[in-house]
Amino acid sequence: MFAQRVPEEVSLDDVAEAAGVSRPLVYRYFPGGKQQLYEAALRSAAQELEGCFAEPLEGSLTERLSRAVDRYLAFVDQHDAGFSALLQGGSVIETSRTTAIVDGVRRAAAEQILDHLGVRNPGLKLRMTVRMWITAVEAASLIWLDEGKEPPLDELRDWLVEQFVVTVVATAGRDPQTASVVKAALAAEGADGVVGTLGRRVLPVIGDAARLL
């Protein structure tokens, strides 16, 4: 219920009715009332979302990232109203505990990505780059919900993965650790993969800039 409605529109009576139990029974398990119920629901959603990030260490990095982003966007799609209410900020239901739960999900996402990049001791610039992209994905998700889920999920997914590729490549120009990660990742890419497709689409746009090199 907290996924499909804003917290203000969920009452303990609704929850009791949906669960087929009495209101006092809900209070017996959740003496803190709606706030406690909300935090429990949020913890459960956070766990489900972290599960979306898990991905075997096989295939090209962009294929793995595509699958994880696809599951993430499906989660956002299914939890739309709650996701917006929580992340837009200023919600009555927001506390230091809910913020900590959300930050835990962000940390889990960053750790998964760094694991897949094969980096054991990520330096500042690589960590910053990964966190910047994760925040950008959140921002894109909120706008996506706001705009009636346009562009379609598949297109948004591919676009977000492309954004990851270019953001890491830009950092590679300033950071040797990121540069070696990028080189290794590119070697595993196929011509029909995200990087090849992106390159073929972008080259005609930036071709004239070759004079700057």
Place this chain on the structure above:
Amino acid sequence: MFAQRVPEEVSLDDVAEAAGVSRPLVYRYFPGGKQQLYEAALRSAAQELEGCFAEPLEGSLTERLSRAVDRYLAFVDQHDAGFSALLQGGSVIETSRTTAIVDGVRRAAAEQILDHLGVRNPGLKLRMTVRMWITAVEAASLIWLDEGKEPPLDELRDWLVEQFVVTVVATAGRDPQTASVVKAALAAEGADGVVGTLGRRVLPVIGDAARLL
């Protein structure tokens, strides 16, 4: 005071003392007490920050953006404790009003950028791209403060401008409007500018990927 300390560590007595007035006088002007004072301070800081974005429509886009990001980072540098407390979320001082003020600054930043891109009716993908970059800049700023202001301000500024360039270029591969904006912007770039420098640094890292094209 709200810039250099977290809100919890600013008392009305501190404010009265710093202003050289009595506590009752502070209450006469701010009957809502600390929360009202904080919101007034935030509104004033928001106005100052929006002023940082103003930039004449002259020179290459990356030069203009560099100057604006430079002023923004100087603002973050000077308001470090308050900036972190406000944007990390879960602060006791956060209300729907403070969230609205912060969102207003984000909107002003996005409008400035779209103005400089010379776009009158920005489509969804261009708007999303600009908002994603603005959020990424916020995330980078928070990590920067957390990490003792490393990398140095100048380097962070150049890096953030590079991130803007690549994020817009990636979107250009999917969006004709963004593609024409990018083409026009690149034509105004000099070889010693951000794009040329970025290109020369990145090419050795991604050169082998030419086989994917």
